Amino acid sequence: xxxPEGRGIAGSTDNPFRILHVSTGNVCRSPITERxxxxxxxxxxxxxxxxxxxxxxxxxxxxxxxPMEAHAATVLTDFGADPAGFVGRELLDEHVIxxxxxxxxxxDHRAQVISMGHSAGLRTFTLKEFTRLVRAIDPATLxxxxxxxxxxxxxxxxxxxxxxxxxxxLAPSPDADEVYDPYGAPITFFRSIGDEINxxxxxxVTALTGVPTKT
Numbered sequence: 742x743x744x745p746e747g748r749g750i751a752g753s754t755d756n757p758f759r760i761l762h763v764s765t766g767n768v769c770r771s772p773i774t775e776r777x778x779x780x781x782x783x784x785x786x787x788x789x790x791x792x793x794x795x796x797x798x799x800x801x802x803x804x805x806x807x808p809m810e811a812h813a814a815t816v817l818t819d820f821g822a823d824p825a826g827f828v829g830r831e832l833l834d835e836h837v838i839x840x841x842x843x844x845x846x847x848x849d850h851r852a853q854v855i856s857m858g859h860s861a862g863l864r865t866f867t868l869k870e871f872t873r874l875v876r877a878i879d880p881a882t883l884x885x886x887x888x889x890x891x892x893x894x895x896x897x898x899x900x901x902x903x904x905x906x907x908x909x910x911l912a913p914s915p916d917a918d919e920v921y922d923p924y925g926a927p928i929t930f931f932r933s934i935g936d937e938i939n940x941x942x943x944x945x946v947t948a949l950t951g952v953p954t955k956t
Contacts (some may be wrong), residue, residue: 758896759795761840762868763850767800767829769924769931770846772809773816774798774868774938780822781942785952786892793892794949797840801853803831806929812928816935837861842900844868844945846920863904867918872941874903877910886951898948 760778764771796847809812814824824897837843837857843865845851866874868884883899886892911914912918920938923931947953 750897751805756890756893757792757795758841758893760796761836761843762798762845763801763832763843763854764794764798764846765800765802765850765858765922766807766919766924767798767803767831768807768810769813769922770920770934770938771798771940772824772829773813773935774846774942776817776822776824776827777820777935777939777942778846778946779822780817781946782950784955785946785950793890794896797836799830799836800910801832801850802911804829805831809898810924812926812931814949815928816931819932820935820939832857834859840864841897842866844871845937846922848918864900866903866907868920868945869918870907870912871903872944873910873912873918874906875899875944876947877906879901880948883948883951886949892950897956899948910948 742790752803759906761776762771762778764774774794778796782796792817809824809827809829814827817824832854837854841864843861845852845854845865845867848867851865851867855862878899882902884891884894886895906932920934920941943954
């Protein structure tokens with residue numbers, strides 16, 4: 742199975758690990774999160790990155806065929822990520838079925854994904870919820886990502902470990918797991934949301950790859 746045009750990272754394998762980012766319109770938050778994830782994975786893994794990890798996004802009320810918002814593209818450029826070629830899409834059953842990890846912008850998005858069925862509950866989290874859970878997982882308990890294709894085993898083990906912790910590590914406040922919608926807001930708010938997303942992604946990408954942020 743190959744990624745839809747423009748959605749994968751590099752090539753494909755027979756059994757890739759798919760990350761699906763979900764927001765409302767798929768023109769602001771989830772495009773930023775998708776492209777920042779891809780950028781971070783490429784930065785950490787470099788030539789080691791094949792098609793083992795595929796990153797996609799969609800919206801619960803997705804603007805099918807629409808480009809990302811101009812401010813979202815600017816934020817990605819600020820981080821050195823590539824906004825080119827992005828096309829919005831509406832969340833479909835098939836996206837959830839094939840996703841190994843679904844990361845949503847808000848709790849409402851998470852509930853909508855889980856309500857679609859497809860045994861999505863154990864692999865669907867808000868982005869910030871997943872970050873909180875990942876921080877509590879000892880990386881030494883995860884498979885070594887170095888052998889060819891082993892990053893997929895590590896990623897699947899990470900999702901299982903996070904699911905096991907859910908219910909034990911609760912959010913400190915109702916809003917702690919939310920990434921608010923910057924649609925229609927000035928560039929300054931988009932940049933603050935971009936910073937939130939980037940900070941939340943950093944420990945996730947580190948856990949997935951076993952490679953810390955470059956200094």
